[in-house]
Amino acid sequence: MTALMHALPYLVAVWVLLIGCYGLATSRNLIHAVGCLSVCQAATYVLLLAVGYRDDATAPVFSDIQPGSRPVVDPVVQALALTDVVVGATVTALLLALVVQVAKRHGTLDPDELSELRG
C-alpha cells in the first residue's frame, strides 16, 4: 500500500496523459483537440513537479530564508516546468492559428470531414 502511495503523484500524471490522449483520439472539434493536447502537456507538469518534490521542503528561493536552514525542492525540474509551460503556450497559439485557417478554408472544424485534399 505504501508503495502505491509513494507512486501516486506519478500515477496521476499517467492518468492525465492518457485522458488527454483519449480526448485527442475521439475529438470531433479541432479547438477541443487543441485543448486535449494541453491536457496531455499538463501531465508533464505534474510529473516534473512530483519528481522534484522533497518532504517538508520549501521553494528554492533564498530571498527570505537562510541558505541551508531548510531543505528546498529541486529547482532544476521547476525550471524545466517553466520551459514546458512556455513551449506549451506557444504551441497552443500556433495550433489555434492553424485552426482559424482550417475553419476559413474548409468551413468546418470536424477533423473527420477534413479527409479530402484540396489544392
Next chain:
Amino acid sequence: MTRGIRLWLVAAGGAGLAALLVAACLDLPRFGGDRHPYGDRAVRAALARHTANTVASVNFDQRAFDTLGEMTILFAAVLGCVVLLRQTRDEHRARPAPEPVARPVRRYALLVLPVALLTGLYVIAHGQLSPGGGFQGGVVAATALHLLYLGADYRALERVRPIGLYEVGDAIAACAYLVTGLAGLIGGTAFLANTLLPYGTFNTLSSGGTVPLLNAAIGMEVACAVVVLLARFLDQAVEIESLTGIKTPTDKERGK
C-alpha cells in the same frame, strides 16, 4: 477507418501504454525522497553566484543556452502566427464600432490596468530575487494592456499598441539576449557564461551577474510576443471580415 475501429485501437494502445507507464512509475524513486543530486548542485551554484532565486539561476545562468532555444521557439511561434493570421486577398478590414461598456467594468479595468502593468514590471525586475522572472512578468505586463480592450474599446487599445513597434521590440529583445551571450565570447570566456559582470551583493537588485540582463531581455521579448499574438487573434475576431462570409456548417452537417 470507422469510429468503432478507431476507438478499439485507442483502447488497445492506451491499455498497453498505461500498463508500461504504471510499471515504470512503481520503479521510480520514492515521492518526496531526499535524493536530488542535480537540485543540490544547482542550489550550490546559484548561491556561489549570489542569485537568490535558484530557478532564475538555472534558467538564465546554468541553462542559459537552453533558454536561448526556448526563446527562439517563442519567436518562431509568433512569426508563424503572424504569417498564418495575416489578412488575405478575399478579406477586408472593417472598422469596429465603439461599443458601450458597463460603467463598473470600465472603472474597474482602468483602475486595475496601471496596477497590473506595474506588477508585471516588478515581477520582471525582481526575477533574480523572488519567484517570477521574465517569462511570468512579461505575460502579466502584456495582458495588463488588454484591460483597455475590456474597459474602453478596441480603438483605444489600438492607440496604445502600435503592432509594428512591438514586433521590432520582440526582435530587439531576442538580439539583446544573443548580444549578452556574445559579450562573454568577446570577454574571453564562453558563450552565455556568467563570468563577465561582478556578482554583486546577495539579495539585491544588481546581484547575479548577467542574470538580471538576460531576465530583462526575456521579459521584453515575452511581453512583445504576447501582445503581437493577442493582436493577431483579436484582429481575426474583431476587424477582419471575409468578403464572401465564412462558410459555417449548417445544422444538418453539424448534427451528423
